[in-house]
Amino acid sequence: MPELPEVETARRLATRAAVGRRITEVWCAPDPIIYEGVSAARVRAALLGRRVRAVRRHGKHFWLELDRPPALLMHFGMTGGLHVPQRPPLRLRSTRGWAPPGWPPRFAKLMLTLDDGGQLALADARRLGRVRLRDDPRREPPLVDLGFDALHELPTTARFHALLRERTAPMKGLLLDQTFAAGVGNWIADEVLYQARVSPHRPARTLTALESSRLRSRLRAVLATAVRVGADGDRFPRGWLFHHRWDRDPLARTARGERIRWETIAGRTAAWVPAVQR
DNA sequence: CTCAGTGTTCAGTG
DNA sequence: TCACTGAACACTGA
Numbered sequence: 001m002p003e004l005p006e007v008e009t010a011r012r013l014a015t016r017a018a019v020g021r022r023i024t025e026v027w028c029a030p031d032p033i034i035y036e037g038v039s040a041a042r043v044r045a046a047l048l049g050r051r052v053r054a055v056r057r058h059g060k061h062f063w064l065e066l067d068r069p070p071a072l073l074m075h076f077g078m079t080g081g082l083h084v085p086q087r088p089p090l091r092l093r094s095t096r097g098w099a100p101p102g103w104p105p106r107f108a109k110l111m112l113t114l115d116d117g118g119q120l121a122l123a124d125a126r127r128l129g130r131v132r133l134r135d136d137p138r139r140e141p142p143l144v145d146l147g148f149d150a151l152h153e154l155p156t157t158a159r160f161h162a163l164l165r166e167r168t169a170p171m172k173g174l175l176l177d178q179t180f181a182a183g184v185g186n187w188i189a190d191e192v193l194y195q196a197r198v199s200p201h202r203p204a205r206t207l208t209a210l211e212s213s214r215l216r217s218r219l220r221a222v223l224a225t226a227v228r229v230g231a232d233g234d235r236f237p238r239g240w241l242f243h244h245r246w247d248r249d250p251l252a253r254t255a256r257g258e259r260i261r262w263e264t265i266a267g268r269t270a271a272w273v274p275a276v277q278r
Numbered sequence: 279c280t281c282a283g284t285g286t287t288c289a290g291t292g
Numbered sequence: 293t294c295a296c297t298g299a300a301c302a303c304t305g306a
Contacts (some may be wrong), residue, residue: 003284033302079304100285108304126303128285142286168295170285177296178286185284249283267298269282287299291299 002076004060004151004183005226010082011057012231017084017118018052018064018267023107034109040111046133047112048072056137059146059182061257063137073143074110077128083121101136146225151182151223154216161212164204171207171215172200173266184219187245188226190271192218194241245271 026047028040047219050066050093063073075080084101092098092251105109110122110131122131134140148155148211155163167174172182175189184192193200196215207215229236238244239255248269252260258273 006284050289075285078283078302080285126283126285126301128302130286167295169290173296187284264298266296279299283304283306286301288300290293 002078002080002189003185003226004149004223005188005230006058006081007060007076007183007190008151008227009230010076011062013082013084014055014064014120015064016107017110017120018114019054020052021114021116021118022051022065023047023049024110024113024115026113027108027113029108029109033127033128034124034129034131034216036132038131038133043072043110043117043131043133044121047072050071052114053127057278058138058143058149059178060185061143061146061182063134065152069135071135071137073134073137074122075124075130077124077130077131079126080109080122080124080129085119088268123218124185143191146178147180150181154220157216159211160216161207162210164207164212167204168266169204170200171198171204172202172268175265176268181219181222186268187242190224190245191222191241194273195222195276197276197278199274200265200272202278241271266268 005101026044028043030040050068052064053067055062059076063071065071083105085103088095088098090133105121105123107123107125108121109124111121131217137143169177171193172189174193175184176186184249193213195218196211197209198215228234241254244252244254244260248262254273255259258275260271261274262269262271
């Protein structure tokens with residue numbers, strides 16, 4: 001489920017596997033949809049022999065910064081993800097004949113092999129993900145049009161409220177707008193609005209300073225917790241709407257017994273609790 | 279067989 | 293021109 005937390009988890013995974021390593025092999029699926037504005041041959045040429053300097057993220061985009069431009073910019077779309085092969089068990093004296101289970105991953109679109117034998121694969125069943133090359137990712141589309149990174153660039157309370165006052169869209173729509181806050185996806189928007197007790201229908205400019213401040217702090221808290229869950233394998237806290245929103249059961253209730261309602265807002269399914277969200 | 283889905287983009291609207 | 297909405301995209305899995 002690639003929202004900001006999954007992309008941040010992928011960034012950390014790629015950092016551990018690839019930073020400082022040289023790319024020795026590049027495999028590209030014959031899939032012109034995934035490679036936007038660039039041929040597989042060009043991707044190979046740009047990556048082969050390069051050393052990975054850093055792995056960065058903004059919103060739901062992340063990129064490998066190499067020892068020479070361009071950078072490899074990736075987006076997971078709805079169903080994409082980053083995979084690394086399972087390591088052989090320590091008790092194995094020799095890895096001869098041992099192959100990582102489930103490798104290469106189903107729907108692999110791009111696979112990199114590194115000079116220490118490690119591998120990274122981008123897989124995407126639905127093909128809405130994208131692979132791009134960018135000389136200066138932050139200063140070119142699509143990143144240049146994004147708003148603040150919802151995890152690391154949250155504006156001050158005053159500034160956040162001022163930004164809301166400029167917008168008329170319903171809060172659910174605004175939170176999903178990547179030119180406002182980069183990284184918020186459908187379930188996180190619902191979770192944040194539920195915890196902040198703000199209705200997804202509320203026009204952004206009508207939020208009071210108190211509501212805006214509550215929304216801002218819940219945005220930070222939900223993202224930070226979701227990243228920690230991804231990294232440490234923790235569970236999402238009891239009481240989160242998250243646990244109930246998937247089955248769309250009309251009788252579903254939160255841990256506190258509140259009735260959950262589903263409706264389409266700004267083109268996406270919103271799950272919310274009219275009893276507590278105003 | 280049908281339908282919804284964790285995201286983005288683009289045409290259309292007011 | 294701008295902010296916003298909804299359809300389209302492409303495919304899997306329930």
